[in-house]
Amino acid sequence: MPAKRIPVIDIQPLGGRTRPHDETITAIGAACREYGFFHIIGHRIPADLIERVWRETKRFFALPLDAKRVVSRSKENARGWYNRELTKNARDMKEVFDFGHTPRPELLDEDPANWTQDGFNRWPDARLCPDFRPTMQEYFRACERVAFTLLEAIAESLGVPPDTLTHDFVGRHTSFVRLNYYPCHDPLCLERPASATGHLGIHPHTDAGALTVLLHDDVSALEINLDGQWILVEPVTGALVVNIGDIVQVWSNDRYPAPVHRVRASTNRERYSLPFFFNPVYEAIYAPLAAVTNEQSLPRYRPITWGDFRWKRQQGDYADYGPENQISDYRIPGVDGA
Numbered sequence: 001m002p003a004k005r006i007p008v009i010d011i012q013p014l015g016g017r018t019r020p021h022d023e024t025i026t027a028i029g030a031a032c033r034e035y036g037f038f039h040i041i042g043h044r045i046p047a048d049l050i051e052r053v054w055r056e057t058k059r060f061f062a063l064p065l066d067a068k069r070v071v072s073r074s075k076e077n078a079r080g081w082y083n084r085e086l087t088k089n090a091r092d093m094k095e096v097f098d099f100g101h102t103p104r105p106e107l108l109d110e111d112p113a114n115w116t117q118d119g120f121n122r123w124p125d126a127r128l129c130p131d132f133r134p135t136m137q138e139y140f141r142a143c144e145r146v147a148f149t150l151l152e153a154i155a156e157s158l159g160v161p162p163d164t165l166t167h168d169f170v171g172r173h174t175s176f177v178r179l180n181y182y183p184c185h186d187p188l189c190l191e192r193p194a195s196a197t198g199h200l201g202i203h204p205h206t207d208a209g210a211l212t213v214l215l216h217d218d219v220s221a222l223e224i225n226l227d228g229q230w231i232l233v234e235p236v237t238g239a240l241v242v243n244i245g246d247i248v249q250v251w252s253n254d255r256y257p258a259p260v261h262r263v264r265a266s267t268n269r270e271r272y273s274l275p276f277f278f279n280p281v282y283e284a285i286y287a288p289l290a291a292v293t294n295e296q297s298l299p300r301y302r303p304i305t306w307g308d309f310r311w312k313r314q315q316g317d318y319a320d321y322g323p324e325n326q327i328s329d330y331r332i333p334g335v336d337g338a
């Protein structure tokens with residue numbers, strides 16, 4: 001049997017109101033139901049911007065350790081550089097750098113108006129990498145545009161008006177971009193014993209937010225779990241990878257399950273990837289949409305406040321404080337799927 005491949009969807013027709021638009025929505029709905037993952041082409045992010053993003057990403061991780069350490073993430077500030085990330089309490093073999101939405105870009109990053117529950121952005125010394133910050137901010141805005149378009153399409157595929165879901169993202173959304181660097185030789189790997197699954201770039205997980213727009217290089221390492229089998233996501237030139245997260249699973253009342261995925265550790269080539277996590281405002285409360293529930297399909301989740309969920313998850317990613325909180329903790333007992 002040939003290996004399953006996730007679909008490639010051209011999203012260029014989105015935004016128009018013609019038939020190809022409807023076909024694109026149908027294709028996105030089917031991909032969310034069957035895989036939770038799809039490649040997108042026609043995303044309109046210029047190839048030149050993507051090239052600059054790669055250049056700056058590699059330049060950043062190649063900086064001396066001390067230059068990265070000054071922008072280290074802390075318990076209070078989740079933004080910045082980190083090399084001890086935990087997924088399900090197991091240390092992932094990678095380095096990361098996170099930066100997020102800035103509510104007031106005209107003010108300083110550390111201005112109280114830009115201080116969020118996750119912290120505030122911190123950037124490496126501009127003398128060492130002058131183009132890093134402007135390039136990353138430009139890329140953030142490009143991903144934001146794609147993510148809004150996709151979420152509108154997902155809403156339509158669920159039979160609700162396009163702005164039903166994006167409503168909680170306008171203004172102070174809490175999305176962030178993560179730069180992932182998976183080295184081949186991890187100097188810390190002897191510090192902690194391998195978990196039961198062995199060393200991995202990222203341990204199996206679902207993404208907590210609404211959806212993720214992922215730029216990855218040509219090293220195949222991302223795997224998704226489909227019906228108990230790990231399927232490798234083969235990179236498609238010029239495409240971005242999209243996956244839905246826990247919030248879409250809840251809105252859709254399990255019609256679109258958030259896919260479990262993991263990243264294999266790099267063995268002979270280092271790997272880089274940049275997920276953009278599209279997350280709502282902290283105050284957003286999400287629950288199964290009325291349009292997808294009825295007497296035969298009762299809501300399977302109680303309402304969840306994004307800020308609470310994110311806070312608990314972020315603490316668990318930073319250090320091992322016991323079992324990580326999961327979307328399944330919010331299932332209503334006794335309703336199908338619980």
Ligand SMILES: O=C(O)CCC(=O)C(=O)O
Pocket residue numbers: 178180202207214216221222261263272273274275
């Ligand atoms: O590196 C990748 O391909 C995926 C990264 C990922 O799943 C994550 O950061 O949540």
Ligand SMILES: [Fe+2]
Pocket residue numbers: 205206207261
């Ligand atoms: Fe992920």
